[in-house]
Amino acid sequence: xxxxxxxxxxxIVGRKLLSLHHxxxxxxxxxxxxxxIDGVLIKGNQAIPRAKKALEFLSxxxxxxxxxxxxxxxxxxxxxxxxxxxxxxxxxNFPISPKQLVLAHSPMRSLVSKYQDxxxxxxxxxxYSCAEAVIPNDIMxxxxxxxxxxxxxxxxxxxPEYDFSKQAIQAIMMFHDSxxxxxxxxxxxxxxxSKDGYIGTLIPxxxxxxHQIPLYFANPDFVWSTEFPIPRFGQGAFRIAFAxxxxxxxxxxxxxxxxxxxxxxxxxxxxxxLADQAYEICKRHTLPKHIYAVGDNPAADIAGANAHNWNSxxxxxxxxxxxxxDVRFPADHVAQDVFEAVEYMFHKEEGx
Numbered sequence: 001x002x003x004x005x006x007x008x009x010x011x012i013v014g015r016k017l018l019s020l021h022h023x024x025x026x027x028x029x030x031x032x033x034x035x036x037i038d039g040v041l042i043k044g045n046q047a048i049p050r051a052k053k054a055l056e057f058l059s060x061x062x063x064x065x066x067x068x069x070x071x072x073x074x075x076x077x078x079x080x081x082x083x084x085x086x087x088x089x090x091x092x093n094f095p096i097s098p099k100q101l102v103l104a105h106s107p108m109r110s111l112v113s114k115y116q117d118x119x120x121x122x123x124x125x126x127x128y129s130c131a132e133a134v135i136p137n138d139i140m141x142x143x144x145x146x147x148x149x150x151x152x153x154x155x156x157x158x159x160p161e162y163d164f165s166k167q168a169i170q171a172i173m174m175f176h177d178s179x180x181x182x183x184x185x186x187x188x189x190x191x192x193x194s195k196d197g198y199i200g201t202l203i204p205x206x207x208x209x210x211h212q213i214p215l216y217f218a219n220p221d222f223v224w225s226t227e228f229p230i231p232r233f234g235q236g237a238f239r240i241a242f243a244x245x246x247x248x249x250x251x252x253x254x255x256x257x258x259x260x261x262x263x264x265x266x267x268x269x270x271x272x273x274l275a276d277q278a279y280e281i282c283k284r285h286t287l288p289k290h291i292y293a294v295g296d297n298p299a300a301d302i303a304g305a306n307a308h309n310w311n312s313x314x315x316x317x318x319x320x321x322x323x324x325x326d327v328r329f330p331a332d333h334v335a336q337d338v339f340e341a342v343e344y345m346f347h348k349e350e351g352x
Contacts, residue, residue, distance in 0.1 A: 029068075032274045033070045038075075043317070047091050047093070066350075070277065084101060104218040105175045105259065108216065119167055123173070172213065174238075177235050224319065261295075293305035306329070311345070313341040
């Protein structure tokens, strides 16, 4: 049936109808789409088959020659949006702009003004222009015995050497996955147990209930998809393990603020970028009425999309490998891959 429609469109009547439809339909951006990265567009360092074709389709290479607002939305991080966009562009061989990219830590830009003049510990990536951001290697450089099981890894931040017993850390932000769980958990615990952020001190027991240094996690994902056939632990697994260690060490529940999917801040940030994309295409700065989300992780991508009233599409190219829909976090639709997902959205919205 679909093939017969295509043949009809290739005729004179079909071309005239398409011209008229193109004239009117492309002036409004009534729908848009957010695509997950790992397990949807790429796997490890390789593009997933038909990922480029899906992006080309969204960029106007479809039967209506219609551009559709889209952003790529990931719980990954560790890089700036500009560097991640460049990396994706090279892997997929399709231009991705930083203006179309949302990473797990992108909404954490809102913290910049709050901690602009504060000493902040960044775990798993570079900070967003925090004037005084340090990483675990800087603390190891200051006092190697803080983690006696490993030497200082290469790569310290471009900051002056601090005496962390005299200069207080006022917040911890985990932007990306830890490369050394044991070391980073130990250092984070030392900071959270310290008196006012001075490493090597211990907060009095009476004050523990009232005060904890602010802790922020960018990525809730328990697992994520790589080139390995079985999903690997993500930052969410680190957080769960660290919370248990913190409770065992202090007898208290760990307090933290969570960003990334399925949390609200990342969806609001993505919506603002979609509205910007709609303006570039249609010259109207309004949020598309219907937003679709394509993901491979039911607990993050689908749960988040459903919670924010987006149309969720689950693909089988990453974490999810089920035959039918996910039982715990069912999607509105299940597709084989991202191109099939994009086609489904297009046919549903355009009626063809």
